[in-house]
Each structure stands twice: as structure tokens, then as C-alpha cells.
Amino acid sequence: MPKPAADSAALGLGVDRTSPVPLYHQLAQQLEAAIEQGRLAPGSLLGNELELAARLGLSRPTVRQAIQSLVDRGLMVRRRGVGTQVVHSRVKRPLELSSLYDDLEAADRRPATRVLRNTVEPAPAEVAAALGVAEGSDVHLVERLRLAHDEPVALLRNHLPTGLLDLDTGRLEATGLYRMMRSSGIVLHSARQSVGARAAGGDEADLLAEPPGAPLLTMERTTFDAGGRAVEFGCHVYRASRYAFEFQLLARP
Amino acid sequence: MPKPAADSAALGLGVDRTSPVPLYHQLAQQLEAAIEQGRLAPGSLLGNELELAARLGLSRPTVRQAIQSLVDRGLMVRRRGVGTQVVHSRVKRPLELSSLYDDLEAADRRPATRVLRNTVEPAPAEVAAALGVAEGSDVHLVERLRLAHDEPVALLRNHLPTGLLDLDTGRLEATGLYRMMRSSGIVLHSARQSVGARAAGGDEADLLAEPPGAPLLTMERTTFDAGGRAVEFGCHVYRASRYAFEFQLLARP
DNA sequence: GTCAACTATATGTCCTGACAAAAAGCCGGT
DNA sequence: ACCGGCTTTTTGTCAGGACATATAGTTGAC
Numbered sequence: 378m379p380k381p382a383a384d385s386a387a388l389g390l391g392v393d394r395t396s397p398v399p400l401y402h403q404l405a406q407q408l409e410a411a412i413e414q415g416r417l418a419p420g421s422l423l424g425n426e427l428e429l430a431a432r433l434g435l436s437r438p439t440v441r442q443a444i445q446s447l448v449d450r451g452l453m454v455r456r457r458g459v460g461t462q463v464v465h466s467r468v469k470r471p472l473e474l475s476s477l478y479d480d481l482e483a484a485d486r487r488p489a490t491r492v493l494r495n496t497v498e499p500a501p502a503e504v505a506a507a508l509g510v511a512e513g514s515d516v517h518l519v520e521r522l523r524l525a526h527d528e529p530v531a532l533l534r535n536h537l538p539t540g541l542l543d544l545d546t547g548r549l550e551a552t553g554l555y556r557m558m559r560s561s562g563i564v565l566h567s568a569r570q571s572v573g574a575r576a577a578g579g580d581e582a583d584l585l586a587e588p589p590g591a592p593l594l595t596m597e598r599t600t601f602d603a604g605g606r607a608v609e610f611g612c613h614v615y616r617a618s619r620y621a622f623e624f625q626l627l628a629r630p
Numbered sequence: 631m632p633k634p635a636a637d638s639a640a641l642g643l644g645v646d647r648t649s650p651v652p653l654y655h656q657l658a659q660q661l662e663a664a665i666e667q668g669r670l671a672p673g674s675l676l677g678n679e680l681e682l683a684a685r686l687g688l689s690r691p692t693v694r695q696a697i698q699s700l701v702d703r704g705l706m707v708r709r710r711g712v713g714t715q716v717v718h719s720r721v722k723r724p725l726e727l728s729s730l731y732d733d734l735e736a737a738d739r740r741p742a743t744r745v746l747r748n749t750v751e752p753a754p755a756e757v758a759a760a761l762g763v764a765e766g767s768d769v770h771l772v773e774r775l776r777l778a779h780d781e782p783v784a785l786l787r788n789h790l791p792t793g794l795l796d797l798d799t800g801r802l803e804a805t806g807l808y809r810m811m812r813s814s815g816i817v818l819h820s821a822r823q824s825v826g827a828r829a830a831g832g833d834e835a836d837l838l839a840e841p842p843g844a845p846l847l848t849m850e851r852t853t854f855d856a857g858g859r860a861v862e863f864g865c866h867v868y869r870a871s872r873y874a875f876e877f878q879l880l881a882r883p
Numbered sequence: 884g885t886c887a888a889c890t891a892t893a894t895g896t897c898c899t900g901a902c903a904a905a906a907a908g909c910c911g912g913t
Numbered sequence: 914a915c916c917g918g919c920t921t922t923t924t925g926t927c928a929g930g931a932c933a934t935a936t937a938g939t940t941g942a943c
Contacts, residue, residue, distance in 0.1 A: 399925080399926060399927090400926080400927075401926080401927085419858060420857075420858070425892075425893055425894080426893080426894070427893085435927085435928090436927060436928045436929060436930095437928090437929080437930095438691075438926095438927070438928075438929085439926080439927060439928080441894090441895095442926090442927095449702070451819070451820050454819070454856050454857070454858075455893095455894065455895090456893085456894080456935085456936075457893065457894045457895065457934070457935045457936070458891095458892065458893050458894065458934080458935045458936030458937070459892090459893065459894080459935090459936060459937075460892090460893060460894080461893090461894080464819070464820075464854075464856075464857070464858040465854075465857060465858025465859060564881075565881050566704070566707070566717070566880070566881055567704050567717075567878060567879060567880050567881065568878070568879040569876075569877075569878055569879075570875075570876070570877055570878075570879060571874050571875065571876045572825055572847070572874060572875040572876075573847060573870055573873070573874030573875070574827035574845040574846060574847040574870035575845050575870055576844070576845045590843065591829070592827040592828050592829045592845035592846065592870075593827060593845065594825070594826055594827040594847075595874075601717075601718075603707050603717075604673075604707070604717070604718060605672060605673070605707075605717035605718025606718060617826055617827035617828055617845075620826070621824050621825060621826030621848075622823075622824065622825040622826070623822075623823070623824045623825075624822075624823055625820060625821070625822055625823075626820060626821040626822075626823060627819070627820050628817075628818050628819055628820065652895080652896060652897090653896080653897075654896080654897085678922075678923055678924080679923080679924070680923085688897085688898090689897065689898050689899070690898095690899090691896095691897070691898075691899095692896085692897060692898080694924090694925095695896090695897095708923095708924065708925090709905090709906075709923085709924080710904070710905045710906065710923065710924045710925065711904085711905045711906030711907065711921095711922065711923050711924070712905090712906060712907075712922090712923070712924085713922090713923060713924080714923090714924080
């Protein structure tokens with residue numbers, strides 16, 4: 378029988394009503410931690426919502442909201458008449474809106490940055506269209522070489538609208554662009570990406586320490602803030618021999 | 631003032647209580663259609679939830695659930711004390727779990743398929759690990775050449791567990807693999823992808839009508855069903871000169 | 884013994900009601 | 914004229930209840 382028995386009791390579940398963090402979020406975090414640490418085995422049922430709510434002293438909608446947030450992230454599956462169970466496959470993140478710098482740092486690959494250019498220039502047509510500004514109006518241009526373990530990994534060219542951010546070269550080398558944007562109060566909301574490949578040109582090949590004509594992974598990205606304004610347009614090329622995009626997809630129901 | 635006036639009245643909103651489709655879903659679809667057709671302008675406020683609920687004869691939680699589903703998909707943004715407004719940027723899909731065949735067909739690029747191989751073979755180590763089966767046990771192997779406008783676009787090699795699906799060569803050529811899986815009752819749930827690039831080998835180059843050494847876009851994908859079992863492992867290579875992945879990312883709050 | 888119908892169980896949907904918290908605008912004092 | 918605090922508006926969170934519906938197991942008839 379493919380129903381690996383429930384558990385659900387004595388999981389250290391319990392909410393703190395004095396805390397400012399919402400109850401449903403507390404519960405969601407505890408459940409996620411339990412899944413992460415294997416205390417909630419994959420495939421195991423979670424016990425019904427009514428009983429869970431009663432034991433925690435919460436109402437069913439609150440418990441449902443907590444579970445729903447895990448379902449939305451692909452950690453659990455609900456089946457009417459059956460119950461809610463933990464999925465078998467260990468899911469990671471569903472493709473976060475993340476920066477290369479953070480990714481490399483999380484992978485412990487000692488990221489470093491060399492700023493090649495940091496200027497203000499009139500916007501070419503393509504950039505102007507992406508950022509939604511007039512062609513020829515001033516935009517920031519930042520060109521960086523990203524290293525990992527002292528080896529070049531990617532060549533990053535970014536355009537940003539003026540007046541949004543103080544693009545200090547020193548800070549650009551010490552941290553990532555996304556981190557700088559977030560700490561300036563910019564709320565990153567969504568991005569439109571295009572990922573492709575092409576052969577390396579002469580200059581790129583030199584900078585990336587690849588032979589001319591080597592295959593490169595390319596990414597174009599326009600990032601929007603919560604209001605829907607474009608806050609960044611980037612053309613990145615990655616050494617295909619050293620880097621690949623990895624991510625998790627979720628089917629939307 | 632960056633508050634482009636509300637609208638919200640007379641949008642043709644109204645629910646059908648005799649319909650089996652949930653009320654919150656009806657409302658969400660109508661709002662999405664209104665946004666799609668421009669009847670709800672980007673940046674416009676949606677009017678408060680209480681009033682909207684009253685006008686539609688619904689309760690606030692139901693209206694909230696409808697709005698929330700649009701917020702989750704990045705179509706709207708809520709701000710406490712302000713209201714809910716339509717985002718400016720035109721959002722497409724947040725990277726659906728889609729097949730190349732469907733994508734090409736949606737883009738009206740006349741997809742066609744040539745099945746090169748369709749056999750059962752012992753699983754190599756990499757495939758066995760991805761599918762979660764024993765090394766050397768039998769798995770399906772399907773190798774296809776995907777064409778668009780009568781030109782080769784991609785070379786698709788897929789491994790599937792045996793016993794899941796009837797892999798008829800004729801149907802494989804007439805439709806996509808994902809469509810076949812779905813119509814067999816398999817519920818696609820999530821996938822783990824890795825996208826990279828490399829130079830074309832001799833055989834690949836011939837099949838794809840590219841010169842040897844041409845840059846190719848590569849994708850490896852393991853797809854899981856709702857129970858978390860791996861149902862497909864694919865290694866695809868795309869002609870970088872003809873194809874790029876395009877998708878929308880959403881920041882998770 | 885087999886298959887259909889019934890029943891128990893769990894989630895899905897929807898309602899009413901209440902208070903908290905953040906944001907924006909109003910208004911008064913200095 | 915400026916700047917503080919107050920009020921209003923709106924979403925955020927939470928409770929408790931009711932009924933619908935899909936699933937699985939059990940029971941009953943044949």
C-alpha cells in the first residue's frame with residue numbers, strides 16, 4: 378500500500394502569540410523545518426487540518442493558510458478525501474530572482490568582481506526600449522567581470538536608469554548589484570529573461586580566458602520593481618565550461 | 631501624483647452561483663481578462679475589497695482569494711493602506727512547465743518531429759540516478775529531432791521509466807511527449823532543470839545542420855509527478871542560432 | 884467471490900465577524 | 914510655513930461555522 382502511515386504528533390509544533398510574526402507563517406516555517414530535517418518523512422500524511430488546528434489552538438483557516446504556502450512552494454501535495462502529504466522529491470527553490478554573486482557565494486565559490494566600466498551614457502535603442510526611457514537619454518552603464526576562485530566566470534553588462542541608485546565602484550566590487558539595489562530600498566518584483574548561447578568574440582574570449590569561438594551561455598534580463606518600472610537591463614555572458622543555470626520549475630494548477 | 635485614479639465600476643464583473651467553477655476563480659478570471667484587454671489599466675487601483683465584495687454579493691475572503699491568485703502570478707500588487715493595483719509591466723507566464731512542442735505550436739512555427747530511436751535499454755548510471763531506478767534496469771529511450779518550419783531546431787533524448795506510458799512512435803511524431811504524458815493521466819508537478827551551452831560534436835552538427843563546433847544550448851531536465859516520482863529525464867540540445875529560452879521570473883515575498 | 888452502493892473522512896469552498904497595522908492625508912501648533 | 918500628531922482608509926490577520934465534494938474503505942446484494 379502506498380500510504381506510509383502518518384506521524385504528525387509531537388513535532389515540536391506550537392505558536393507564539395506574543396510574536397509579531399503571523400501565526401500562519403510561524404506554523405509554515407516550523408513545518409518547513411520539519412520537512413527539511415526529515416522529521417516529516419516524504420510521503421507521510423500530515424494529519425487532518427481540523428485536529429491539527431485544535432491541537433495548536435488555531436482556527437482551520439490559519440492552519441490551511443500555512444499549509445497552502447508550502448503547497449504553493451511545491452513541498453506538499455493536498456488530495457481531497459485523503460489528506461496532505463510531503464512530496465518525495467526534495468525540492469529546492471523554484472527559480473529565485475537571484476543574483477549571480479549570491480549564487481556563487483552560497484556555493485562557497487569565493488566570488489569577486491572587477492569593474493571594467495562605470496559610466497553614464499546615452500541609451501541605445503535596445504536599452505531604451507527595455508528600460509522604458511527615451512532613446513539617447515542618460516542611463517548608467519556598468520560592465521563587470523565576475524570571478525570565482527580567481528578564475529573569470531562571466532562578463533556582466535548592466536544598464537540602469539539614472540537617479541535610482543548610487544553606483545559606487547568600490548561597493549560594486551565588494552558585493553552584488555542586486556544586493557545594492559535591495560539595500561537602497563528597491564523592491565525587486567519580477568524579471569523577463571532570455572537565455573541562449575553563442576560563440577565568443579575576440580574581446581570576450583580574452584577577458585574570460587576562453588579560446589575565440591568557444592561556446593558561451595548568454596542571458597538578457599530586464600528587472601522590474603513592485604510598481605512595474607524597469608530598474609535594470611542586463612546582458613550577461615557566462616563561460617559555458619564553468620557555469621550552468623540550475624533551477625526548479627513548478628507546474629501551476 | 632502617481633495615483634492614476636480608480637476605475638473598477640462597470641467592468642462586467644459578476645459571478646454565476648449555479649456554475650460549478652468556484653466563485654473566487656470566476657472573479658479571478660474576469661479580472662485577468664479585464665487586465666489582458668486593457669479595461670483595467672496598469673497602475674489603476676481596484677477599489678477596496680469591502681466595496682467590491684458588497685457589489686458582487688460576495689464575502690471579503692472570497693474576493694481576497696481571487697485577488698491573491700492574481701497577486702501570486704504577478705499581475706497585481708497590494709499595498710496596505712493604499713489598495714490593490716495592476717502592475718505596469720506586461721507579465722507573461724512565470725516559466726511554465728511546458729514542452730518545446732507546445733511552445734513552438736503556440737508561436738505558430740509549424741513543429742514537426744522525427745523519431746530517431748524508440749527502444750528499451752538498460753539505464754546508465756546518470757539516468758538511473760535521475761529516475762531513481764536501479765542502474766542497468768530497463769528504461770525507455772526516445773531520441774527525436776524537432777523541426778520548425780522544416781528546419782531542425784533541437785535534438786531531444788529522453789529516458790522514461792517503463793510501464794508508465796505507451797510510447798507509440800506514430801503518436802510521438804504527431805504530438806509532444808508532455809502532451810502524451812498528460813493524456814495518460816500523469817500529473818506533471820515539478821522539474822529540476824539545468825541549462826548550459828557547449829560546442830556541437832560531429833553527429834549533432836550533422837543532424838542539426840550546424841557546422842561542427844557551433845555553439846549549442848543544452849538543457850537537462852528531470853520531471854516529477856505529484857507523488858514526487860521521477861517520470862522523465864531528458865537531455866536536449868538546441869541550435870543556439872534558432873532558439874533561446876524566454877521566461878518570466880517572480881520574486882517570492 | 885465479485886461488484887456495486889453506501890459511509891466515513893478529509894479537503895474545497897464560502898460565509899460572517901472582528902481587530903491589528905501600515906500608509907496617506909488632514910489639521911493644528913509653533 | 915513647517916512639522917508634529919491624529920484620523921481615515923485599506924489591506925493583513927484570525928476566529929468559528931456551514932455545506933459541498935472527492936476519495937477510500939466497508940458493507941451488502943447477487
